Amino acid sequence: MKLYTGDLSPYSAKVRMQIYAMGITDIEFELPASFYLGKLAEHSPIGRIPVLETDQGIIPESEVIAEYLDDLYPKQSMAGTTPSERANVRLISRIADIYLMNNIFMVLPQINRKTRVDAIKDLLINQVTRGMGALERHINTTGFAASEHLTRADCTLVPALWLCQNTVPMLDTANPIEVTQHVAAYWERIRTNEHAVRVLAEMDKGMQARLDGTELKQIEAARAKL
Numbered sequence: 001m002k003l004y005t006g007d008l009s010p011y012s013a014k015v016r017m018q019i020y021a022m023g024i025t026d027i028e029f030e031l032p033a034s035f036y037l038g039k040l041a042e043h044s045p046i047g048r049i050p051v052l053e054t055d056q057g058i059i060p061e062s063e064v065i066a067e068y069l070d071d072l073y074p075k076q077s078m079a080g081t082t083p084s085e086r087a088n089v090r091l092i093s094r095i096a097d098i099y100l101m102n103n104i105f106m107v108l109p110q111i112n113r114k115t116r117v118d119a120i121k122d123l124l125i126n127q128v129t130r131g132m133g134a135l136e137r138h139i140n141t142t143g144f145a146a147s148e149h150l151t152r153a154d155c156t157l158v159p160a161l162w163l164c165q166n167t168v169p170m171l172d173t174a175n176p177i178e179v180t181q182h183v184a185a186y187w188e189r190i191r192t193n194e195h196a197v198r199v200l201a202e203m204d205k206g207m208q209a210r211l212d213g214t215e216l217k218q219i220e221a222a223r224a225k226l
């Protein structure tokens, strides 16, 4: 199998963290040139990464890929065991995906102060703040995000919190993790987990490549090959 993935992409990082934690070693990683050219629809109609290529066809959407991996390798499944634990895993993963990452992605174009529309920024940041408030109420106060062991909830939440910490302040807004108690404590704890450490380093590397011009060179190289 092949995963179309990028270092900086939090949705891709979520799937990579699950792959590392499940000990799956036969999935090749690739960032296609089409990503830089805005032509990801050549690989998947949704036009976004991650995409998993399997012998049966492609699977887009991080949550769908995550569930597919759990179904494919039930012994290593990270979906939780009891019905209530599984519900918690899904809930934390949905909060991270829908209320945090999705709204943060929508607000990112407002980083540019010259073109910023304050009403759009405020609307979306309020939604991120609400999502963080909900996470504060639902997150486990000990151990991992949804239970006492590592689950898919952690794989979604780690990249979501990284995104929050590293991008929201660029909108001249305080990092919403700072006013939390349980989320902030979790954020400290999870950064000692080996799989979290690995994806966080990959995301830092991706951010560095964006800031130091390495990514721009890759885009230019992809264009030159057209």
Ligand SMILES: N[C@@H](CCC(=O)N[C@@H](CS)C(=O)NCC(=O)O)C(=O)O
Pocket: 008, 009, 010, 011, 012, 038, 040, 047, 048, 049, 050, 060, 061, 062, 063, 105
């Ligand atoms: N709901 C999707 C979101 C994926 C997504 O937005 N991926 C971003 C990178 S993190 C992307 O491919 N953006 C390219 C684009 O929007 O053209 C998922 O969970 O996989």
